[in-house]
Amino acid sequence: MATEVGQTTLHGGRLVAKRLRAGGHLFSIYDGCREEGIDIVDVRHEQSAAFAAEGWAKATRRIGVCALTAGPGVTNGMSALASAQANGSPMLVLGGRAPAGRWGMGSLQEIDHVPFVAPLTKLARTADATAAIPGLIDEAIATALEPPTGPTFLDFPLDHVFTEAPVAEAEPPPVFDPLAAGPAEGVERAAELLRRAERPVAMAGTGLYWAHGERALQRLCEELRIPVFLNGLARGCVPADHELFFSRARGTALKEADVALVIGVPMDFRLGFGGSFGEKAQIVVVGSAAPERPHPRPVAAELYGGVPATLEALCAAGTGGADRMEWLGSLREVENERRAAEHSELSDPRAPLHPMRVYGELAQVLDRDAIVIGDGGDFVSYAGRMVETYEPGCWMDPGPYGCLGSGPGYAMAAKLARPDRQVCLLLGDGAFGFSGLEFDTMVRHGIPVVGVLGNNGIWALEKHPMEFLYGYSVAADLQPGLRYDRVVEALGGHGELVERPDELRPALERAFASGRPALVNVLTDPGVAYPRKSNLA
Numbered sequence: 001m002a003t004e005v006g007q008t009t010l011h012g013g014r015l016v017a018k019r020l021r022a023g024g025h026l027f028s029i030y031d032g033c034r035e036e037g038i039d040i041v042d043v044r045h046e047q048s049a050a051f052a053a054e055g056w057a058k059a060t061r062r063i064g065v066c067a068l069t070a071g072p073g074v075t076n077g078m079s080a081l082a083s084a085q086a087n088g089s090p091m092l093v094l095g096g097r098a099p100a101g102r103w104g105m106g107s108l109q110e111i112d113h114v115p116f117v118a119p120l121t122k123l124a125r126t127a128d129a130t131a132a133i134p135g136l137i138d139e140a141i142a143t144a145l146e147p148p149t150g151p152t153f154l155d156f157p158l159d160h161v162f163t164e165a166p167v168a169e170a171e172p173p174p175v176f177d178p179l180a181a182g183p184a185e186g187v188e189r190a191a192e193l194l195r196r197a198e199r200p201v202a203m204a205g206t207g208l209y210w211a212h213g214e215r216a217l218q219r220l221c222e223e224l225r226i227p228v229f230l231n232g233l234a235r236g237c238v239p240a241d242h243e244l245f246f247s248r249a250r251g252t253a254l255k256e257a258d259v260a261l262v263i264g265v266p267m268d269f270r271l272g273f274g275g276s277f278g279e280k281a282q283i284v285v286v287g288s289a290a291p292e293r294p295h296p297r298p299v300a301a302e303l304y305g306g307v308p309a310t311l312e313a314l315c316a317a318g319t320g321g322a323d324r325m326e327w328l329g330s331l332r333e334v335e336n337e338r339r340a341a342e343h344s345e346l347s348d349p350r351a352p353l354h355p356m357r358v359y360g361e362l363a364q365v366l367d368r369d370a371i372v373i374g375d376g377g378d379f380v381s382y383a384g385r386m387v388e389t390y391e392p393g394c395w396m397d398p399g400p401y402g403c404l405g406s407g408p409g410y411a412m413a414a415k416l417a418r419p420d421r422q423v424c425l426l427l428g429d430g431a432f433g434f435s436g437l438e439f440d441t442m443v444r445h446g447i448p449v450v451g452v453l454g455n456n457g458i459w460a461l462e463k464h465p466m467e468f469l470y471g472y473s474v475a476a477d478l479q480p481g482l483r484y485d486r487v488v489e490a491l492g493g494h495g496e497l498v499e500r501p502d503e504l505r506p507a508l509e510r511a512f513a514s515g516r517p518a519l520v521n522v523l524t525d526p527g528v529a530y531p532r533k534s535n536l537a
Helices: 012-022 027-036 046-060 072-076 078-087 114-120 130-145 158-162 187-196 206-210 214-224 250-256 269-274 307-317 325-340 355-362 378-386 407-417 429-435 438-445 460-470 484-490 501-513
Strands: 009-011 064-068 091-097 123-126 151-157 164-166 200-204 228-230 259-263 282-287 301-304 371-375 423-428 450-455 494-498 518-523
Touching: 046 064, 046 072, 046 078, 046 091, 046 407, 046 429, 064 072, 072 078, 072 091, 078 114, 078 151, 091 130, 114 123, 114 151, 123 130, 130 151, 130 158, 151 158, 187 259, 187 282, 187 301, 187 307, 200 214, 200 250, 206 214, 214 307, 228 250, 250 325, 259 307, 282 307, 355 378, 355 450, 355 501, 371 378, 371 407, 378 423, 378 460, 407 423, 407 429, 407 438, 423 429, 429 450, 450 484, 450 501, 484 494, 484 518, 494 501, 501 518
Parallel strands: 064 091, 091 151, 123 151, 200 228, 200 259, 259 282, 282 301, 371 423, 423 450, 450 518, 494 518
Antiparallel strands: 009 164
């Protein structure tokens, strides 16, 4: 390729790395990252690399990036892409690709990724020339961060990333700033509903977090005296000890509410496909962008625009409503009553342990700003109920896609992004089997995540419902009492086995004090089933 005299040329991998810094198939990208001062964390399985990219996005609200080799590397990362799509997580997946110059001749790992990746992403492209790489990366990053946020994908033919092209020193284009976006149209109608409401509620989810809407939500609820319920990444956007935050009273509040602000959360199975709200409730939907799916029930108002600005406008226009002291007081009574009913389980003396006892002890060890990651079924369902969150970005779970094995990737990214905080990974013993060898990655890279494993020796989400329905279960048992702690020890980490309640807190304290990747393997009672409504739809 001809270039101007004195013009710098770099291979495609360096061009990739330069754009990332400004904002076999992968060797040149690794080389580029090394030259540009970008640290690389190499994992044991491509799924974990992609989940770590999503975890970085969740921890920082900035784009997460991973690189996967061609063919099976990309297909192994597809579960994480689907998870990121369901969670609206902004991430960029870079794929290797067989050489364009020999395409169709049967090169190693030759497959066209774009057709099967495209349904899971906002943008999926193949670089058709080395010089096109910087512009494609800029476009992919901007697209991932525009509402609705989500994953993007680019792959690079092997011959393009090893070929040199002129360096373009242009600044990357600006990306979307959710705090600068203006309010949605139609605020007046929604504000009038709020003014008239005697029993309003706010139900906020992951979209609020991506939109940086926590301060505006808290101000709105404080000014208008509205009780708040949170799920997904919105947990912590109002602190768990705030006077207007509730969790145990959610079913009562949503059913009895006359107006419901639904902010950044779809009315999917988590909200009973809209059935969690009373039939007469007036629903006001607030989001950064209109949803792709229609609402499962009619709504009174839809406000799509800058979420913080929209909530601020609602706050200003919604003042002067009814006194809500009685409404808040009745919900606090329900909240307190249900929390009091949990006390006996939090101190349950049984061995193997009740999962609630695990979380009762864990609460005494976790810092206020600890980041907690859930990866499992029943054991993590208890965590979702019991773990209190006080700041945004401190709770991560797989989200509505529900993919096991996401936890180690999330946890590594969270600890790298927030090295001064505790990072606690909650695992079921089933989930450990998906990506437990990533404790080796944590050891190699010095990432001191503390794992707490609920070991009941079964697939509880299968065994208990199957036995309830049929009187028997199949393909629902694991090895009881398996020493997962010894696996982590063999990988170079810190491992402990807990068989009795009095052993748990000292083991947790030693794990956090070890300064190493650690796993506390807690034997839990296989007879305990998380109380949930059946949902086989």
